[in-house]
Amino acid sequence: MSEPFHIIPSTSDVPLFLFGDHASRHIPERYGDLGLTGEDLTRHIAWDIGTEALIRGLCARFGCGGIVAGFSRLLIDPNRSKRMDSLIPKDSDGTVIPGNQDVDAEVRQERIDTLYAPYHQALSKQLSAQNSPLTISVHSFTPKPHMGERRRLDMGLLVKHDKASAERFKLLLNQLAREYSVGINEPYSAMDLNHTVDLHIAPRALPHLAIEIRQDHIDTEAGVARFVKLIGDALKSML
Template sequence: MNGKTGWGDWWPSALVPAPEESGAPPLLEPDEPPPFEIVNPTGQANALLICDHASNRLPRRLGRLGLTDDQLQQHIAWDPGAAAVARGLSARLDVPLILGGYSRLAIDLNRPLASPELIAAESAGVRIPGNQGLSAAERNARLAALFLPYHQAIAELLDAHPNPELRLISLHSFTPWLAGQLRPWSVGLAYGRDPRLAQQLRPLLAQQADLLVGDNQPYGIEDSYDFTLPTHGEGRGIPHVMIEIRQDGLQTQAQIARWVERLACIC
């Protein structure tokens, strides 16, 4: 930590005790992967790519949270295809990239700490047995092992980034069907109070005739729902956008390569 941004900026001491006071054992065992991965940290492009929902891995101590292997492959556990596009873009544009290392079902890296969806008891109609009735110590163990290190790493990347023209691009994917409704957009650009980057990218994406581009659809950015871009983008005055790609466009290597090329051309 270099002192510019610390956990204290986000840690709601009134909500939960600090992790060292919780008494819980560390969630991750020493041989497990770290809570985040940084790719191309010295990339020279004037952006940072972020992929909150890159992985469906669960910490060993959490087992499968009572879910089946099939359920853990579904969108409730991660954003299928998003990490592959992010890695491709990072290489193609020479952009640093940070990816979350564990499933959003362990803790959602893009939810505010007070959100009931931070550690979801249910997701898209699926009850998550391993997330029912957690103690404060169990919640704190997940915050301390997964959430806080990830966001601290983003803060450090931004502190260290020398480029004053920095942009933040958060990559997600969304399921084509939710609650029986088809979502028609091929891709969505989401923004909150800062539409600058979305406004730059939208006309470029919309030029691609086969794409239906969502304007804050299927999701926008809201303080009650999102954490990553409100904290690191809006919080620092950095132009930012969330790009959501529909998951049925990310099922093959060829589709993923196509999205990498599309986004590389407009970014």
Template sequence: MQDPSDDAPFTYLPGNEAGGLLIIADHASNRVPPPYGDLGLPRAQFERHIAYDIGTEWLVHRLAAFTGAPALLTRFSRLLIDANRGEDDPTLVMRLSDGAIVPGNAGVDAEERQRRIECFHRPYHRAISEQIDRMLATGVAPVILSIHSFTPAWKGVARPWDVAILWDRDDRMVAPALAAFRARGFVVGDNQPYDGALKNDTLYHHGTMRGLAHLLIEVRQDHIGNQDGANHWAKTIFEVVTPLAARPEMRKAVFYGSRAGGPGM
């Protein structure tokens, strides 16, 4: 697929397409491609969680190396357009994010919104769909593993969780993953600090609607803010997820419908 040195909207890490696992990262990058410049924001704002999920890019690269699984990571900031939102979501292009006004988004009209969808959002999701198709063609249904991160505190209140599992209806991977992380002594959020029931988000579209087992893992950002921490968590997630993804019940298409609600922060 795309060379990560070019202006492609995503990075593709090739892997074993018959291995039964696909890794994705919707908010891996704080990059704003030309011609959008800095969206009118000072550089410091791009080091915050409003621009990307801190620590996830390195974590996913290491996790892909451990598992041998293919991976897809965005190469555009969520401030430009949020890959984990449906195309019709009003929060797809944020004008205000956690107190930061985004000048470059203030004048976004329907035409510009559609341009960003077609140049960034849609190619990433098309690549996920095509990768799933290739994996299904091997005769092995893939489990989709989505990696995110969350801030250690929100509005001045510390968050106690080390890691969180977000989910909608399909709990095939969820219940055993919660148990496995807790058995290792971690404080684990079950749909906390965010609710995973967001209609038309990435896993709704590629997991729920296709009947594929899936799991969204959020790691607290102070755990993965450097490469040593990200390496540790990549190994931990590998040890938790790999045996679960190999279970026979993960290989069947199951359609649950949705209990979709609103987005978290």
């Protein structure tokens, strides 16, 4: 059975920790690709493109720890509460997901027990083992949803519990790279979707950032390297 999460061990005492809820598009063989084929298994509905590479790059730069989910959000979305209808999505950005149409309580619980719960348990354990780190949630967003308008924003910061860290980070980014537009609670709002941060970060009162990066900036090795440097330089000043 494939792992529901992958831990990135720390190699230093830098007070920084990163995690990625949607870093993987992996669907274990037992789920039969949920009845999907072609680009629907590789486009943004399956994962946050570029985020695992970015997280691993930043962890390598600082020697800090991290964790990434090891399964596609098409199976079950770790950034949704178990009460939400979108926990196991029946459709996403215009694509119907055949394998999620008739999910009964037993199938739902199996995905919670084997994927969702182990990831959240591991994340909680890793956070408890850290020394009051600056914690960063990394996501990415598509430049053009099939069912929406083109997005010009380069990066977004989702803000609910820690406005001060977001404002400081945005100021540093603007000083380092004026060519990139950075929004607050764009293209999504932390007031609407913020489950993992609400569950694990806010109760610990940890300083944190929730970063969204447009996927065409980090869908190549060169792009990832560029944003590891940019984000890393800003974080270095914060740390």
